[in-house]
Structures are given as C-alpha cells and as structure tokens.
Amino acid sequence: MQKWKTILISASAGIILVGCAESKNVEATSKPLDPDVIAYPLNTCLVADKKLGSMGKPHVFIHEKRQIKFCCIGCDDEFNSNTEKYIKKFDQAVSKNKATTNQQTDSSNSLK
Helix, strand or coil, X not given: CHHHHHHHHHHHHHHHHHHHHHXXXXXXXXXXXXXXXXXXXXXXXXXXXXXXXXXXXXXXXXXXXXXXXXXXXXXXXXXXXXXXXXXXXXXXXXXXXXXXXXXXXXXXXXXX
C-alpha cells in the first residue's frame, strides 16, 4: 500500500513539473522569420486584449506582411469580420513603439 502511495505521489509531482515547464513568458515583440514581416508589437491579443499565453499557446499567423497574434484561435472570426479595425490597431501600436524607441534613443544620445 505504501509503495503505491509513493508511486502515485511521484507520478503526480512529475506531471505537475512538466506542466509548469511548458509555460513560457511571451515577449511584447518577437522577430518574425521573414525580415519583410512586421513583428507583433503587443504583449496582448489583438482582438481580446488578453495577455498572450494566458489561454495557452498564442495563435500566430502572417496577414499582409504583419505578424498577428491572438490569445486563442477563437479570435479568428472576429478578426476576419473586422479586419480593418484590427489592422489599424496593429499599425498604431507599431507607430507608438517606434516613437518610444526614438525618444529613448534621443535621450541616450543627449547624455553622451
């Protein structure tokens, strides 16, 4: 009886550890494989605004030279029905990130 209890506890601990090892932090931007593709600028789902990775592995695809990320594949229908809205949101986030990067570069150059 004690042997089975030890085996079950060990197996449970192993499953839990493997499950924890699978989760990864998602960076706000990532580098797409194709240099012509614009990297995803957010750390949240373009449609649902949920943190990427909060619902499992993000759904990632390329749309018109833009890397798009959703929290889940369920956001596809909403994106497809309002594509212009979400492309505009994507482009605004890219512009905002570029402006922030330029300000940081200008600040570091003025300190030299």
